[in-house]
Amino acid sequence: MVVLTPLLCLVGIFKLAIGVPVDAPLPLPISDLVFRGELGGHEVEFNGTIQEVYAQVAATHPSFNTRSQLDTNIALAAASPIQITKRNKAHHFCNQNIGKPWLPAKVTYIEDGIKYLSTSPYPLPHPPLYPDLTIPAESKGKCGVQSGHCARISCSWDSAIFLCNDRLDFIEPSCAYLASYAEDLIDWCKTEVSGMGSAVAGQLFDTDSYNVLVRYSNC
């Protein structure tokens, strides 16, 4: 190890120097999303990406139709007042402005993930941080992540949305609220990548010590 470490560092510097795309590791260990809430009239508790949550509901409830649930989500998101989704957001990084540490994801596939996450019309940012607050019925799906981990909350076609928790406690913000972070990252960081088309990678921080990261991930 003593011999290897400086060698690996040299390789890293060399890669950066010749402009080969790098794929920086996530700032925290990766874990599953801990999903809790209602989906298509069913109470669900499942660990995995949001796409795996839908697949699980479809497998256990044959009447559940993923396509029509996504259509409902799109309609709900369209009816959601945008200013509510703006609170608590802090600074952000776009991949292309910080030396491209991440491989980008295709915008269309991130938008697909956003549809899966948009399970409620009036997302609340942090139900668990305000225990006295009654969670409105509309805030249906909650995206949980352990302390000190990045949960891969959405991943399809190698395009992922992560929720990274720098806090010392478990958090479970509304999935729809987190979807609005991914939407903002598309708006602010979208760029044309040759051979790929419209692509995005970036990180948006919340004032409560968590952040949402959009980038390539193998799935």
Ligand SMILES: *[C@@H]1O[C@H](CO)[C@@H](O)[C@H](O)[C@H]1NC(C)=O
């Ligand atoms: C999901 O994971 C958490 C810990 O990460 C665990 O406490 C919980 O029981 C798991 N839930 C299911 C449904 O497996």
